[in-house]
Amino acid sequence: MIGQLIRRLPLHALLIGGALLFLIPLLWMISTALKPIEQTMTMPPQWLPYRYTAQMDGEPVAVRPGPVYRDEGRDWMRVLPEGESTAVTVPADDVSRYVSPRWENFGNAIRAMQFFPQYLRNTLILCLLTVIGTVCSSALAAYGFSRIEWRGRNRVFILAVATMMIPFPVIMVPMYALFQSIGWIGTLRPLWVPTFFAQAFNIFLLRQFFLTIPKDLSDAARIDGCGEFRIFLQIILPLCKPALLVVALFQFMATWNDFLGPLIYLTDQKDFTLALGLQFFQSQHGGTEWHYLMAASVIVVLPVIILFFFTQKSFIEGISMTGVKG
Amino acid sequence: MTRGERRTLFIGLAFISPWIMGFLLMTLYPVLATIYYSFCDYALLSEPIWIGTLNYRDMATDQVFWQSLSNTIYYAAIAIPVGLLVSFLIAVMLNQAFIARSAFRTIYFLPSMVPFVAVAMIWLWVFHGQFGLLNYALERIGLQGPNWLADERYTKPALIIMSIWSIGGAMVICLAALQDVPRQLYESAQLDGASFMRQLWHITVPMISPVLYFNLIMGIIGSLQLFVQPFIMFGSDGGPNRSALFYAVYLYENAFSYGNMGYACALAWVLFMLIVALTWVATRTTRKRIYYAGE
Structure with a gap:
């Protein structure tokens, strides 16, 4: 036991050292967020306010x-x-x-961001709508791609997976032109309506899960005269709650973190999301007020981290699933 | 087709109809439109005017385009292999038995949860030339840290360091694959006296090769469209001497600041072709080395 511990000492040292390197930028953000301005710019740096x-x-x-x-x-x-x-x-x-600690930095940063309540509201509205859109539409599509055997299904599915390779910048200009022609630029709509049209990544994820449910279950229901939509709604979906949760979490994160979408579609500062609002704040106050910038960053990061701690298990499972049969 | 077959086809298509509509409206149409606009002079408020291959010919002589392309490839050429290696090594370490393993996993994963915008803010501060934490640490070990974000030689290395910090997703995918490698393989290798490194190279790497391939492809797609961090940290002009002007940033600028939507579409199309080409090369060169269990 002791021998093994000593043999593993270098490994432990490496792991702890690496963990510190990964953790320090986050701790530094929190530390700076709690300091008065004159203590942010000191050499040597101090960790405590x-x-x-x-x-x-x-x-x-x-x-x-x-x-x-x-x-x-x-x-x-x-x-x-x-x-x-x-x-x-x-x-x-x-x-x-x-x-x-200067807790008042958070209040001051929020006030300095001017439209913080609007940013938060817009972000939460978008998170809610995109999560609903993604879960509903990709569950339906994943069901069609996994539980019903129609001709040509696998070829169409390969096409769907291939579309994952198209990055947003490639289709950005026509999408912008499209939304402009129907007057949606400057509204939140371009940011949530598309999620109601199942994205390939989420279909892929849910399909993996749907495939693990025995076929007999659907067949038995079909023999009993159960319609396909009822099988989907009352038999398959209740069994897939963990997978649906994963898709919901991923979408929440994606919406919370999205920057390029809000950057091109939103025009009025009152419509900004938190991510865009943080960048806007930085472009105006950056370079000097590091304590406020870090406090604002903490506000954007913290909800995500808290959510992660509560849902760690499904999260890690979901990410692991994406690599399977990649 | 029998009646039953036609019925299941109809039901199947009904279920995937959200995807079909999305595919037509938000993938097929914009991809085709990008190709069309790339042959046009197109500013947002005017109708596109066909100009043939002018945008592509302009690109050939556009110094800024070449610089943004070479910056992006420089970044990708280092960030992808280093990221692949680091995520693999951390996953291997985290797969060993030791105390508080799950806490360590959380710590290594945590930074990848931080929104990109906040990542940019945090590192703006860590890389600060005068009061930055990184330069202080370098000073402590006797090195003179550069002015990371203001020195054209260090802007890309800075972004590469940041990319390694956010490696968590690839690491978790690796880790999940490692846990599926049968233990007997290692046990019999140990009986044969194979060293740790040999086991790593001859058992671990081949066994998780599909996942390494997946991370490689994701790395290619992600690196080539890097936008948020350079856009926030260096602005639209790409920092000192355009050393951090990335392809996607230049594309964005052309589309939304300069009003050259046609040119932006040509850039977009080249980006897509680049991704496809690199993915194809990566697939070709690794295909024989990827091991799929059950095949």
Whole structure:
């Protein structure tokens, strides 16, 4: 046991080191989001947000710390008392600090984003509509591609899978022109209506699952005079809840993360989604207000991470499934 | 066709009708329209005017097009193989027995859940030339970090590093395949005295080759259409000396900023052909080495 542990030591070291590398950018985002601006741009970087107080005339006063220098055998610090404009010099020993996250950064970032409530509402509306659209349409199509044996089915399915190779930028211009001709540019419609026309990737995923259900089940129902749509609705779908959940989750993520779609179809800032709103905020405030930018990023990232933690198992299963017979 | 056959055909088509409509309206039509527009002078508010192969001839002499293409290929040529290798190695490590394995899996997977827009924001800050965490870490080990995002030599390496951070999806797919490799294969190899590396190369790689192939194809499709990160981090002009002007960004700019929709369609069509060609090459060169159980 001990021997095995020692033999595996290099592996563990590598894994822990790698895990830290993967985790640090996320932790750095959170750390920055909780700091006041003057503590974001420091060298060496600090991981924790602090508040500083200096003893002045026996009273603790909140201050901004400045450079420390040595004079007459003592360390001194230039500090700026909060709310004042002139710095004073105090003995460095009189300055103390304690950890204090600036939760107000989140509120300030939200206010600085101007239309945050609208961004959030638009994103949630889109997530809801696209999840409904995708689950309904791809379940129907996947059923047609797996549980009914019609002539030419497999050839059509190969065609469907082949369409997955077409990237959005390739069809972007005609899609834009199409939506413009029916007056949908500047509305949310181009972003959710297409999901009601089953996308190949989700069909593929659900089909994999539908195929695992024994044929006899459908045949028995057919003999009892059950119509195809009823078999789909009352027998197959209830058995496929986990797979439907996976498709719903993937679609939720895709909608939440989508950037290029909203970028080309949305014109009014009030119609923006969170992803687009975050980029808009960055293009206006980026480069200096790192604490607000990171706070806004946390707001966009956090829901996705929380959702992932609650649905980890179906998620991982779903991704694993995409690789099967790829 | 018998009556029964015709009936099942009809029912089958009824079920897949959402896909058929989507295919006609949102795949077939736009692909054909892209081809047609690529031979036209087409600004959004005017009718397309047929100009023959002018867009394609323009492309041949368009320095910016060539630069965006070479940037994209440079990125893909490194990010795809490195990504494939790293995701495979991490998956192999995570497939070993050790403490808190599932926690490690979550940690390695987590960054791939972060929306691309936020990925760009986080790394803008990590790569910051003066206050960035990365350069501080490099300084600690005695290296002078470059000004990543402002130095034309480092913009693409920066994006490649970011792509490795988001490797989680490919890693999970690898991991799932690793778990399906029969243990007996390793046990008999061990009896024969095969080293860990030999087992990896002669058992693991062939056994999960379909999944490696899948990740390769996904890598090709994903890398060639990289858009969000370079667009946000370097803007539409592609950063210092256009060193991070990516193909999809240039395409977007032509379509929606310069109003050259026809030219953008020609670019789009070339991109699609490129993806098809690379996928074909990848398929041809790996076909004999991919092992499908049960065949």
